[in-house]
Amino acid sequence: MDSTVPVPAEHPEQSDGAAAPFSINRRKFVGATAVVGGLVAAAPALAGCGTERGPEDLTTVTLTINGAHRVIEVDNRTSLLDLLRERAGLPGTKKGCNQGACGACTIHVDGRRVNSCLTLAVMHDGAEIATIEGLADGDRLHPLQQAFIDHDGFQCGYCTPGQIMSGMGCIAEGHTGSPAEIREWMSGNICRCGAYTNIVSAIAQTAART
């Protein structure tokens, strides 16, 4: 089948039956249109890719992480979670949803439990950070870590660092009066494995012994 795009009949130079001044292969025409369209659509993204990062985009933050003094230069857009995992060498804090919905990234900032995926590192210059890596004393686990083992408070373990950091906050805040109260104050921490009953038992036991 001829795939040449016909020049419109009303084209003045074709009205006498002479050969059209130009013709274009349909396949080339469609291909060229697609390429141009794609470039237009991608222009904003391509412009962003080419943007150089300048010194104004970087900030040096000083943090105390699990008792250690750390000075780290970060891109201003870096979340506290990414700083811990990718810059501070502490991958124990997990990234689940990365949008504040699962609690896997829970840490303590100046003694308060925080979803570290939802906050920028540069907002915490001078802060005291506690992560799951800082709980054990050598080989001796924190009582809540031990309680999670004793009560089978996990299966895959992915949510566990966040559950334990949040559980510590729950205990410190005094929200352990009943299983229902623990569930309420731990409701921001999701466990896909469904270990909730055992997590509540581990927190209740630890609170009772604290």
Ligand code: FES
């Ligand atoms: S990773 Fe932060 S709340 Fe899910």
Ligand code: FES
């Ligand atoms: S133990 Fe698997 S997600 Fe909680």
